Amino acid sequence: MSESSAWLLSAALLNLVGMGWLAMAMPCHAMQVWPGERDEGTGQRLLRPLGALALLAGLGACLQADRPSMAALAWVMLLSADALVVALVLSSRPRLLAGIWPWGR
Known part of the structure; x- marks a missing residue:
């Protein structure tokens, strides 16, 4: 694996985790991920x-992988792909997202 591929893979993973954390910061999605817990805990405020x-x-990793003009394009494309993945997981198996924030609400 080349160095730029490793940076892009790390950018994709960082964006996926970031999108998942932002989704779990919303109360409606948090109730999907952690059913039965109604109050907003300190862990959720950190999300x-x-x-x-x-x-x-993730943007920084993209900037390490390529020149700025291509890095911005790659980052936006990764953002949209990772947002789609998080949306699909939330609609089918939302409990899977609890794995990226194991401390609960």
């Missing part, structure tokens, strides 16, 4: 800033 940081880290 929004950590999700944003993960997306920025």
